[in-house]
Amino acid sequence: MSNHSSAPDTNAxxxxxxxxxxxxxxxxxxxxxxxxxxxPPEPNGYLHVGHAKSICLNFxxxxxxxARGLAAECNLRFDDTNPEKESEEYAQSIQADVHxxxxxxxxxxxxxxxxxxxxxxxxxxxxxKGLAFVCELNAEQMREYRGNFGEPGRNSPFRDxxxxxxxxxxxxxxxxxxxxxxxTLRLRIDMASPNLNMRDPVIYRxxxxxxxxxxxxxxxxxxYDYTHCISDALEGITHSLCxxxxxxxxxxxxxxxxxxxxxCHPQQIEFSRLELLYALTSKRKLxxxxxxxxxxxxxxxRMPTVIGMRRRGYSPAGIRLFAERCGVSKSExxxxxxxxxxxxxxxxxxxxxxxxxxxxxxxxxxxxxEAGVTGSRSAPFHPQHPEFGERDVxxxxxxxxxxxxxxxxxxxxxxxxxxxxxVRLRYSYVIKCDEVIKDAAGTVVELKCSLDPATLGQNPVxxxxxxxxxxxxxxxxxxxxxxxxxxxxxxxRPDAVRGEDGQYVDFKQFINPESLRVLTxxxxxxxxxxxxxxxxxxxxxxxxxxxxxxHVPGGKVVFNRTxxxxxxxxxxx
Ligand code: ATP
Ligand code: MG
Numbered sequence: 001m002s003n004h005s006s007a008p009d010t011n012a013x014x015x016x017x018x019x020x021x022x023x024x025x026x027x028x029x030x031x032x033x034x035x036x037x038x039x040p041p042e043p044n045g046y047l048h049v050g051h052a053k054s055i056c057l058n059f060x061x062x063x064x065x066x067a068r069g070l071a072a073e074c075n076l077r078f079d080d081t082n083p084e085k086e087s088e089e090y091a092q093s094i095q096a097d098v099h100x101x102x103x104x105x106x107x108x109x110x111x112x113x114x115x116x117x118x119x120x121x122x123x124x125x126x127x128x129k130g131l132a133f134v135c136e137l138n139a140e141q142m143r144e145y146r147g148n149f150g151e152p153g154r155n156s157p158f159r160d161x162x163x164x165x166x167x168x169x170x171x172x173x174x175x176x177x178x179x180x181x182x183x184t185l186r187l188r189i190d191m192a193s194p195n196l197n198m199r200d201p202v203i204y205r206x207x208x209x210x211x212x213x214x215x216x217x218x219x220x221x222x223x224y225d226y227t228h229c230i231s232d233a234l235e236g237i238t239h240s241l242c243x244x245x246x247x248x249x250x251x252x253x254x255x256x257x258x259x260x261x262x263x264c265h266p267q268q269i270e271f272s273r274l275e276l277l278y279a280l281t282s283k284r285k286l287x288x289x290x291x292x293x294x295x296x297x298x299x300x301x302r303m304p305t306v307i308g309m310r311r312r313g314y315s316p317a318g319i320r321l322f323a324e325r326c327g328v329s330k331s332e333x334x335x336x337x338x339x340x341x342x343x344x345x346x347x348x349x350x351x352x353x354x355x356x357x358x359x360x361x362x363x364x365x366x367x368x369x370e371a372g373v374t375g376s377r378s379a380p381f382h383p384q385h386p387e388f389g390e391r392d393v394x395x396x397x398x399x400x401x402x403x404x405x406x407x408x409x410x411x412x413x414x415x416x417x418x419x420x421x422x423v424r425l426r427y428s429y430v431i432k433c434d435e436v437i438k439d440a441a442g443t444v445v446e447l448k449c450s451l452d453p454a455t456l457g458q459n460p461v462x463x464x465x466x467x468x469x470x471x472x473x474x475x476x477x478x479x480x481x482x483x484x485x486x487x488x489x490x491x492x493r494p495d496a497v498r499g500e501d502g503q504y505v506d507f508k509q510f511i512n513p514e515s516l517r518v519l520t521x522x523x524x525x526x527x528x529x530x531x532x533x534x535x536x537x538x539x540x541x542x543x544x545x546x547x548x549x550x551h552v553p554g555g556k557v558v559f560n561r562t563x564x565x566x567x568x569x570x571x572x573x
Pocket of ligand 1: 054
């Protein structure tokens, strides 16, 4: 496989793409006086990062055109035509995700099911025009008759039923006079069309399924292709944006609208799906991870779902910046995780207050610490944002430092702590390591250090100390559960790996066993009362967020690592 990993130019001007070019020319030519887009999810799972891209595209068009003083709207419409797979929980979560990303739809939430009666009436219109018929082929026969690529299909034996009979049968279908699957309503287009979507597609099926909105009112349900174009037209959508796999469905979209009296014909425009390396962008596959218990739920911080990214600490601004940088085009949109993490990091840089935490502590005894004499300083929460305020950074006779900030045998150029050398404690004194204490196995368990009392907020006299390390006073430390996340998969394209037999290998085999590590760490007392979903930078370590569910202000402190300070991703694939 060639290297699909693309690195979009992060300095490129944003806001322009081929879809906006189409819209601009439609506005210029007077074809439209306004734009109406929509985001049309099926409520059959939680939204993922690919949907986020589509949300940013559709709602972004509305926001930007409005900002230019033009009339623009964007609807949220649920494509709820598969009752068995859909739920209110999913529908609620999708609305919450769109709001959390910072977007607002125009008017009420729309549902394709609101249009069931009108969809039904249009079907009768098509029957009346001799353009639809009731078919009695079963699924297997239908496949046989359908033909294949390069092989034309055959007409259904029911194709030439008289209009009156079709109408009577379709009404009987609605009235519940037939068993599930016994009959379908099909369009009469062309069984020889090179486009399989045009070979008399089914537009209604009989299914006695309870629907989340219409309950048991209907036992026939319209198919997606038929529903989607009509729903768009009923809402006066001007530009119907969808992913590339629907390009082959466009002739059907246009055919339906051209053959009913609806007076509105949105333009379908396709763009490429976002694919994120080391992640999956399919609700069905993400659902498998959840049901097989390989993650803790749809909002596991390793999941590329909107709620997973939220729990991980990604900000809406970070995700929106990422979507902008992914761009919108018809060419492959395979993106490395580092682009997402980079955008998140960039938005958190200015936004997140900074505190200290020690994730892998060793104890340091400060031999010349004097209670009541050895002082402490206050430190700003952000060097560039004095308005974030300050907090005291207390010290005591015992502190914790990061294990990796000490080396008994330091490499060349070491600027952290080592025996006999000095280092500065951030916002505090310069200390010197006088003694190393080890256990029987030779592991360092404690360091004995002395501090230079003249160095609180002062440079040491007569020498330079370059290194600065983070630390926490043991007496004041707040214990915290810290969850460190790594990529969920060990393969860049977990669902595209083939085994020796040429078959796809189950992507669930490529779960990274080290994708979650849980530590007990120490954090500054200043974060104890932080609300859930508060983002911090832990100095020198990365960005962390208090967990939405498990963190209890003033009680159990739980942090998720959002992203490190630097790009730690090796060039992938
Ligand atoms: P999935 O396979 O994950 O269920 P879907 O396309 O079936 O995805 P829908 O709920 O039908 O999910 O999608 C709602 C909208 O989001 C559609 O317009 C769809 O084109 C868009 N969308 C879905 N996945 C992506 C993606 N990976 N990149 C960009 N847009 C996407
Ligand atoms: Mg879908």
